Amino acid sequence: MKKYFPIKAGLLALGLFAATGCAKNKEVEPSITNIAVTNPDFQELEDAAIRGDVAVLLGNKNPNDPQGNYTVFAPTNAAFSRLGLNTAQDLAVLQQSFLQNTLYYHVYSGSLPGSALTSGSTSNSALGVTRRIIRRTDGTLYVNGSQIVGTDVKAANGLIHPIDKVLLATKADVLNSALALQSGSVFVKPELTFLVEAVVYCNLQDALKATPGSAPLTVFAPTDQAFKDLGVLLGVPLNQPSDIRKLPVATVTAVLLNHVVGGTQGGKFTPELPENTSVASAGGAPVALGAFKSGVITVKGSGNTVPANMVIPDVQCTNGVVHVIDRVLLPL
Template sequence: MKNLYTLKYALMSVLAISLLYACESNSSYEDEAPSIANIAVSNPNFSTLEAAAVLGNVAVTLSNSNPNDPSGDYTVFAPTNDAFGRLGLNENTLGVLQPAFLTNTLLYHVSNGNLRSDAIMDGVASTSAIGVDRRFVSRDGDLYINGSKILATDIMASNGTVHAIDKVMIATGVDIVQSAIALQSANVFTTPELSYLVEAVVYTNLVGALSASEGSPSFTVFAPSDQAFIDLGAALGLTFNEPADIRQLPVDVVTTVLLNHVVANNGKFTCEMNQGSITPLGGDALTLGAFENGTITVSGAGSGGEVANMLIPDVQTTNGIVHVIDRVLLPNL
């Protein structure tokens, strides 16, 4: 708790990271590096991060040394406004997130110590302030942390380093099923999400298979949103007014459809997947689109060529990576 209490002051330093200021070669900057707080001057490109830090009670100035690391430093991976915008968030809409979830998400972007770009390489792991590891991936000459592209590196400060990234990183700290339940129970967004998916998992008795256990496999899961299931019902001539309505479909059909969304491939972030076919646990091969702008599309063999887009990519759980999508992936039924 001491670590979290201290680190709750860490992200005010990245409220508005000024890359232009960091790159300026004025004499005062060269003579003495400013603290992260001084680098984090008002910059409209980071206004959402500023608002998030306030709303999530991650208030602070990182003008002081980090007492929890011998170096006295912090490393911060700072999402831009566009990074928040991928999730439909800006400084005026952050209230759709639960404060506790927002706080943990912000702290997931912070780590103790001074991790500079020369130590960031493919396959290396970095532990966040909430104790969850993040991994670095190299692709096409770019570096990613989880599925987030590192846009700028080594914005140096007297008490650490800042790197800018293009997507907000999310980690739940629990397994795939519990992560879905957290969304369904409005512990992430203030309104429920993935309620139909949770109902389907319970209906098909797949809770155990997708839950964490000793030595359990790591999955990539394409998780259809509530609206995706509602749209599926309409396409089938059914009305899905509530999650229990999915039980109008035979349990074996729902089982096949659900398993068509799960791939046992050690859990892949978007930047680790390639265009082509992948084989899920059940159903038929899925088709992945090209990796573009930090995301991919995916389609099922029975979806008539319609592709699903990622609404929330790269959610890290304890037994896999979840990508929330806007369409149910149908096999050939």
């Protein structure tokens, strides 16, 4: 694991250290916010914390913990870059409320040391949604689909565990998570609009809702561009969501069910999916999974010549996990 060393310099980052609290020439252990400010590996996390209005929170003691501690799974700059977020300006593509909730999902109230991150264990988050720890056979450790690349960076108000992907959760089931993207509640620009239109057209809303006793799902969700590319392949222009209705409902239904996996492979994050094998989709056709590389897996339908890539993997929903992909999976 890469070592992340906090800079103990007594800096007045974001004005979170009061001058009266620091003895002259005395080294001061920085807060979680200060570490983000002073460590270049966390520049984008600093920008996100400021825009998401959590910088002050993580710069102070936790009032809900006897020791005043938080534990933060901290995405590095490279983690944000995987989502195309490389500068403070890039964060403007996300709704501020969603960004704040995303940051809360990285925070645990109290101390959660590296020794407690055991395979299969879970922990609550400030968002109220749990995360789980996964250890692969090669020994690498993950929280959901994000690799833990360092542990136990000490701060004055807790601990930091650097991770290589941003953790994502919606506090909604798969259907309502898609609706949130479609309505622009996540990205400022609506996304998954074709997928939502197709689900409504085929009357499959109930299949993606969370119901009492329902098993978790793994859902591969094609982007809008993926559907537009499918239209070019089929020779049926799909320029807007309503154009999906040019296709036979039975055909669209079969295609949609090819993107849903349940049973023993339902609710799986990328490190848990069985690489280099096939899994059965809800429609009965197999979906081929490629090798696990750089935290993602390619996905291919029987009717595809080229596999789909995960563009936004590991989105935690209340009834499963969604992986946004760049190609529609065809069953035949």
